[in-house]
Amino acid sequence: MDSVPIHAIAEVIQLAVAPVFMLTGIAGFLSVLSHRLSRVVDRTRLVDRFMHEISSKEHQVALCKEVRSLRKRTWIINWAIRLSVGSALVICVVVMCLFIGDFALFTLGTIIAYLFIAAMLLIILSLLLLILEVTIHTRNMQHDIEHLLVEPGSV
Secondary structure, eight states: OOOHHHHHHHHHHHHHHHHHHHHHHHHHHHHHHHHHHHHHHHHHHHHHHHHHHHOOOHHHHHHHHHHHHHHHHHHHHHHHHHHHHHHHHHHHHHHHHHHHHHHHSSSHHHHHHHHHHHHHHHHHHHHHHHHHHHHHHHHHHHHHHHGSSOOOGGG
8 A cells, every 4th residue: 555645645634634623512502402402301200200290171271282392393403403503414424434435546526525515504404403393392382381380188
């Protein structure tokens, strides 16, 4: 195998730095999404528990609406996570292609460009889902049912 000059490797590493920083940003975003998901799951468990303990039909209907909303939020966050992870995976492939393309006999520039565009589209869709989830959460806060989530004996 031919020896690759160190300056050539250094240039590829410099090209790969931006996508690697993007991976760091995606990791932070995934942390936010995971935290939101755990909050929704905790809230779903709480509402489920009270729904079975409350005897008032009116309160049960309100809690059922809350559970439906929480399940919708869970679905949205799960898809946002999937899209973000997909974006991160595509970025990893971009970095890999940068190295392969620099040392291979064929050009991967067009493939790298399309992969980067795909990664950006995935993260954009994930961010849009986050906006949707936050909107649903905010709307539900306006119709807050905290007064229903009291100890079962006091209702």
